[in-house]
Amino acid sequence: MAGYLKDASLLEDIACEESNEFSIHGKLMILLALFVLLVLTSSAAVVFGAYKISITDVYSIILSHLLHLSEAQNMDSLKDIIVWDLRLPRVLLAITVGFALSAAGATFQGCFRNPLVEPYILGISSGAAFGAAMGIVFHQFFFSVQAAAFIFGSLAVIMAYGIARVNKETPTVTLILAGVILGSLFSAAVSILKYISNDSALREIVFWLMGGFYFASWSDVALVTPVVMLSFLAMWSLGWKLNILSMGDDEARGLGVNPEKYKLILIGLATLMTSIAVSTVGIIAWVGLMMPHATRMILGPDHRFVIPASAMLGGSYLLICDTMARTLTSSEIPVGIITSLLGAPYLVYLLRTRGKSVFE
């Protein structure tokens, strides 16, 4: 650069010793606190359950599995199954899905420059619902309900992108509208499938749509968690670029960030995470909208911090909701109902207290 400038010291001269002004110390502490919260909630969640198992038993079971100790001790095999094969995968899956929805929500909001966007905006949920319903109704043709849901969820977004792409550009408004159109199209298709299905299939569809972790297993965790965590890390590493993108397309171009390229990457990652989460546990509402919001109120809009904080907060929140879902009553409440019941008052609170600053 010095070649261009006769007086290259235009900025050096006046640069002062105040670099502490950009301190990120406080934000790192908040990230750490959220991580501690996540660890505490998961430690508590494995203890709660319809079948009472003492805290010491729970942890000795987990430790013995982690340390590959022989199970020769006086460990009850029923307790072992409940803690290791039912509760633990369920806890891990709830955290993973919370991560996926919240991080994806933050990314969609940043890309679309709108704090009211949620991860289902491009039709993922309706597409996945259609896929799942197809898998349930025509189970003889589909390999698995989950695979069908994943394929149609992703397909909805790809189609929205295809519809919105004109002249090598994808204007945000067109993309969102295309997502809304596809969403309602797939919802209509789900209604058709509900209409023609028999009673047991209908019941299965309705349950799938409400979302829940009833059937969480280690194989789900093994499939979903690595995908979500890898996409999350990739997304996090693009946090600064997402800040620039959220300023607008021309701004991003002026600052050397190709908006088409990076929006495609970020939306792709967010779609992958959301699709795989939704196809495994069904549609869980509100988390992806609320968590990024709450995070911005805690530590500001910088996506380098919003993405991890929102993910960890979402993991804790969904875990708490799911623990309530399986312990509040003797039978299970679908977790989607709890996230909505807790979420709506929260948004009302936001509207009433700081509506202007958050929604303007």
Added chain:
Amino acid sequence: MLHVKDLQFQYGIQPVLKDISFQVGQGQLCGLFGPNGCGKTTLFKCCLKFLKNQGGQIRVDGQDIKDLRIEEMAKLVAYVPQEHKPPFPYLVKDVVLMGRTPRLKSLFGTNKEDRQKALGALKLLGLLEIADKPYNQLSGGQRQLVLIARAVAQETPLMFLDEPTSALDFSNQIRIWRIMKQIAESGVTILACSHDPNHVSWYCDRVVVMNHNHILREGPPQEVITEPVLDEIYRNVCAVRNLDEARMVLPKEVAHGNGERKNNY
């Protein structure tokens, strides 16, 4: 530094730019002057490669911008838009820090040098007191100052400013022109469009006057901001007077009310 040759651009069949040719040398402060809707912003966007020109050639620092990637462009050219409001409450200092993006070395964020440069830019524009305020809650004029600071932090050899003084009070307008002059003297080339003929003639080294999608005149301000030229673009509104050393553009009725004509520009 900036060479524009035979530039053509049209939206659909509506021509916006016809045969635009001009150049700006290194370290010059060049004003772009012309009535509303004459194509100034479109010209900027073509030079920044936000829009693709249909004909002609634009070269920045000897390189055809057709061959430059977005990342490379951002190291050569900084842009200050006319008005901009982001949806999220980024702090002023963070917005200025975003100007360092084209030069970031690490994937994750900024290093100490970047933060110092951003602070330097904040200080140059006198924004240190509001550095910790949310950018989207500032007035339009303050936002303009922040965006100029961001462009300064970007440290490019060429800077485009789209009506940088449009939302500012008189003292801030003059301050911005002085700062632009100072930046130009440090070797940066500046192209700024403005609607005030006085500002342009007082501060610019060179003026490009546009009218109806083409360039009407180009040259030093005393040769270009003249009554015939102003009459052509504004239709008999302005008179030009010399007040001691300074040149003043006045509305005709004000000029006639204030004594005799000294010069027939």
